[in-house]
Amino acid sequence: MTVEITEEPKGVHGMGHKIRRKEDIRFLLGKGNYVDDIKLPGMVYLAFVRSPYAHAKIKSINVEKAKTLPGVIDIITGKELEKVGLAWIPTLMGDKMMVLPTDKVVYQGQEVVAVIAEDRYKAYDAASLIEVEYEPLEPVTDPKKALEQSSPIVRPDKNTNLVFKWEAGNKEETDKLFKEADVVVSQGFYYQRLHVAYMEPVGSIAHYDPVSGKLTIWMTSQAPHVVRTVFSLVTKIPENKIRIISPDIGGGFGGKVYVYPGYVVSAHASIKLGRPVKWIATRSEDMRSTAFARDYHIHGEIAAKKDGTILALRIKVISDHGAFFGDANPSKFSAGLFSICTGSYDIKAAHVEVVGAHTNKPPGGIAYRCSFRVTEAAYAIERLVDILAHELGMDPAELRLKNFIPPEKFPYKSALGWTYDSGNYAAALKKAMDKIGYWELRKEQEEKRKRGELMGIGISSFTEIVGAGPADLFDIVGIKMFESAEIRIHPTGKVIARFGTRAQGQGHETTYAQIISEILGIPVEDIIIEEGDTDTCPYGLGTYASRSTPTAGAAAAVSAKKILDKAKKIAAHLLEAREEDIVYEKGRFYVKGSPDKFKTIQDVALAAYTNPPPGIEAGLEAITYYNPPNMTFPFGSYICVVDIDKGTGQIKVRKFVAVDDCGNIINPVIVDGQIMGALTMSFGTAFLEEIRYDENGNIYGGSFAEYMIPTAIETPKWELDKTITPSPHHPLGAKGVDESATVGSPAAFVNAVVDALWHLGVRHIDMPLWPWKIWQILKEKGAVSDE
Ligand code: PCD
Numbered sequence: 061m062t063v064e065i066t067e068e069p070k071g072v073h074g075m076g077h078k079i080r081r082k083e084d085i086r087f088l089l090g091k092g093n094y095v096d097d098i099k100l101p102g103m104v105y106l107a108f109v110r111s112p113y114a115h116a117k118i119k120s121i122n123v124e125k126a127k128t129l130p131g132v133i134d135i136i137t138g139k140e141l142e143k144v145g146l147a148w149i150p151t152l153m154g155d156k157m158m159v160l161p162t163d164k165v166v167y168q169g170q171e172v173v174a175v176i177a178e179d180r181y182k183a184y185d186a187a188s189l190i191e192v193e194y195e196p197l198e199p200v201t202d203p204k205k206a207l208e209q210s211s212p213i214v215r216p217d218k219n220t221n222l223v224f225k226w227e228a229g230n231k232e233e234t235d236k237l238f239k240e241a242d243v244v245v246s247q248g249f250y251y252q253r254l255h256v257a258y259m260e261p262v263g264s265i266a267h268y269d270p271v272s273g274k275l276t277i278w279m280t281s282q283a284p285h286v287v288r289t290v291f292s293l294v295t296k297i298p299e300n301k302i303r304i305i306s307p308d309i310g311g312g313f314g315g316k317v318y319v320y321p322g323y324v325v326s327a328h329a330s331i332k333l334g335r336p337v338k339w340i341a342t343r344s345e346d347m348r349s350t351a352f353a354r355d356y357h358i359h360g361e362i363a364a365k366k367d368g369t370i371l372a373l374r375i376k377v378i379s380d381h382g383a384f385f386g387d388a389n390p391s392k393f394s395a396g397l398f399s400i401c402t403g404s405y406d407i408k409a410a411h412v413e414v415v416g417a418h419t420n421k422p423p424g425g426i427a428y429r430c431s432f433r434v435t436e437a438a439y440a441i442e443r444l445v446d447i448l449a450h451e452l453g454m455d456p457a458e459l460r461l462k463n464f465i466p467p468e469k470f471p472y473k474s475a476l477g478w479t480y481d482s483g484n485y486a487a488a489l490k491k492a493m494d495k496i497g498y499w500e501l502r503k504e505q506e507e508k509r510k511r512g513e514l515m516g517i518g519i520s521s522f523t524e525i526v527g528a529g530p531a532d533l534f535d536i537v538g539i540k541m542f543e544s545a546e547i548r549i550h551p552t553g554k555v556i557a558r559f560g561t562r563a564q565g566q567g568h569e570t571t572y573a574q575i576i577s578e579i580l581g582i583p584v585e586d587i588i589i590e591e592g593d594t595d596t597c598p599y600g601l602g603t604y605a606s607r608s609t610p611t612a613g614a615a616a617a618v619s620a621k622k623i624l625d626k627a628k629k630i631a632a633h634l635l636e637a638r639e640e641d642i643v644y645e646k647g648r649f650y651v652k653g654s655p656d657k658f659k660t661i662q663d664v665a666l667a668a669y670t671n672p673p674p675g676i677e678a679g680l681e682a683i684t685y686y687n688p689p690n691m692t693f694p695f696g697s698y699i700c701v702v703d704i705d706k707g708t709g710q711i712k713v714r715k716f717v718a719v720d721d722c723g724n725i726i727n728p729v730i731v732d733g734q735i736m737g738a739l740t741m742s743f744g745t746a747f748l749e750e751i752r753y754d755e756n757g758n759i760y761g762g763s764f765a766e767y768m769i770p771t772a773i774e775t776p777k778w779e780l781d782k783t784i785t786p787s788p789h790h791p792l793g794a795k796g797v798d799e800s801a802t803v804g805s806p807a808a809f810v811n812a813v814v815d816a817l818w819h820l821g822v823r824h825i826d827m828p829l830w831p832w833k834i835w836q837i838l839k840e841k842g843a844v845s846d847e
């Protein structure tokens with residue numbers, strides 16, 4: 061089935077309707093309920109002393125002055141946590157991480173001592189009075205150096221900086237094809253370290269009730285259930301005595317999957333003091349110490365025939381994980397889903413090798429809008445394909461069209477082992493080319509080049525992989541990656557539905573309601589969606605990696621269908637007919653042949669409680685734990701046009717067309733909003749953002765003064781379009797979409813800039829493409845104009 065997109069809601073507002081987000085009223089009126097909005101009686105505040113060094117021994121901690129400051133309640137060190145077994149906790153990747161250090165610090169900005177005081181200001185004042193004596197140690201910030209024999213060792217509990225070695229594919233076959241190839245293109249790329257820079261910094265309020273023994277934690281978490289399980293296992297507090305509530309979240313973008321020391325220390329402090337303890341990171345604390353993204357040193361090679369047929373792909377990566385291996389990947393995938401790097405192309409063989417290293421930097425490596433390292437993969441293949449086209453003197457669009465997996469080959473088994481569910485790559489690229497007027501632009505470029513003007517066109521035809529995932533392949537700390545949906549219809553036909561996911565701005569309150577509405581014919585206004593409370597919601601793995609629609613969306617559809625089955629029986633009873641004779645059409649049941657005499661879903665709901673048929677239990681509800689049979693593979697083609705100023709190196713993105721395909725669409729405005737947001741974020745990646753460290757481990761880019769995120773002023777106009785290739789296995793034919801544009805677009809930007817400069821002998825420039833970098837290159841190539 062293909063869902064039709066409609067402007068005007070048809071009444072019940074099912075799938076494909078451009079309805080406004082239900083949750084926005086609350087946000088627009090300033091009535092959102094974020095962690096920092098919550099104020100409990102008797103609440104106290106926690107602040108951290110943080111390390112100025114990237115690597116240092118802690119010689120002593122003197123808290124005497126701080127203790128005497130009025131309003132200070134308690135001071136907690138790593139030694140205290142060690143006594144209760146909380147100085148270290150497990151990470152989601154099977155590593156462990158320090159909550160507070162006992163002997164040495166391993167990155168700048170690391171939490172060292174916690175202070176609890178009557179208010180936030182007193183807590184920070186007291187923190188500034190704590191004297192920590194350090195003995196600086198030699199740090200290592202370059203992952204390549206970290207892997208050398210002579211490197212300082214980051215971790216006190218390990219004797220190597222090697223985190224893992226991981227490979228996929230067929231090395232022999234790949235090497236053989238490389239030998240037979242007419243052309244081999246190779247290139248190094250550094251995908252820089254980024255911060256997700258959500259609006260709301262991370263935080264928590266822990267509230268331990270000594271009478272009931274229940275620990276409630278409000279937490280900025282994208283995955284509250286998993287965090288509860290881990291907390292229970294670590295603290296030995298029974299899981300039903302821990303309640304984690306993720307209230308409204310001001311953006312997560314992968315950064316809130318991680319478990320931060322503040323969550324753990326606030327919980328410990330609340331248990332110890334018997335009072336609610338609030339911890340909210342400041343903006344710069346958040347930028348400096350919470351999970352980063354990317355930091356991949358990629359070396360890629362692609363082998364092809366003279367006519368442009370791609371044969372094989374070989375990629376080696378060194379990934380920088382900082383002090384702890386804190387990615388939130390499924391446990392079998394040390395390098396996430398990087399093995400999607402064969403992209404949209406029919407490539408015979410491929411081999412990938414990823415080596416992870418510890419450095420004296422904050423941990424993380426979370427999926428920042430990347431579905432587990434898919435961003436890095438798409439960037440690598442889309443840059444390589446573009447370089448190959450330029451090297452062969454072929455048009456980059458034509459080279460892509462020649463090598464795309466053809467529609468008839470789906471389901472397609474990739475050289476690195478994924479089974480792509482559906483796709484039509486040529487259709488998306490051709491649509492983008494038509495929309496932007498590709499061939500005219502190429503002509504314009506040629507003419508401009510003759511006049512010495514710099515104009516570039518960049519394409520990216522990416523394939524995403526989202527919807528983790530089939531439970532036999534995917535787990536987080538051993539918990540299988542299913543997803544849940546519980547739908548309950550009250551006697552008056554009003555609905556509450558609860559999920560194991562947790563939106564951070566994606567609009568689930570609207571789209572999940574649309575899915576239920578689509579199947580049960582109940583108006584969206586009558587459906588309340590609840591997420592993020594582990595006491596009330598069914599167990600789920602959370603929202604990240606664009607998995608909610610593929611998994612929870614599917615679970616909602618299955619639950620709604622279960623309800624429909626029961627509703628039919630009740631309708632048959634009410635209409636005094638046989639169940640086989642009942643016809644169902646969006647919210648109405650009637651006996652075959654007499655559509656005028658019908659019962660509505662609301663009539664049925666009432667009867668479910670007041671007049672259930674004999675032998676059928678009362679109530680109308682269903683729950684599903686959905687295990688997806690496969691991932692979904694959204695895709696798209698993006699084309700970017702840039703003009704470069706020869707005097708300043710300034711780049712202007714003149715035009716950007718994005719054609720996306722996420723299968724059937726639940727809410728077209730939400731999907732477009734998501735794509736525009738993700739394009740804007742990647743515009744920041746390509747042109748502005750980077751977190752860097754010097755060799756002493758000092759951070760650059762640790763505040764918004766140095767870390768430039770795009771504002772409305774720099775952001776180009778995005779022109780969007782769609783093709784629709786439904787997923788064959790998803791009950792609604794939908795695929796995830798949220799990360800597509802961050803996955804797909806960085807290569808389009810860089811390809812456009814390099815395309816403008818290729819004739820000057822430029823093959824690659826690492827992001828961010830700052831004007832001074834471009835200007836320096838122009839100067840080197842003798843192309844700067846003095847005008
Ligand atoms: N076909 C289709 C698909 C989809 N949709 C829609 O859209 C949305 C989305 O979805 P998805 O794709 O499934 O996704 P999710 O899961 O929900 O989400 C997640 C994502 O999401 C994004 N987006 C956003 N937004 C906002 N506002 N905020 C935030 O935070 C955020 N984040 C980001 C990220 S980063 Mo990661 O975590 O890194 O992994 S991942 C991610 C929702 O509402 C839904 O329903 C529709 O409609 N249709």
Ligand SMILES: [Cu+]
Pocket residue numbers: 314427428429430431432433604605606799
């Ligand atoms: Cu992601």
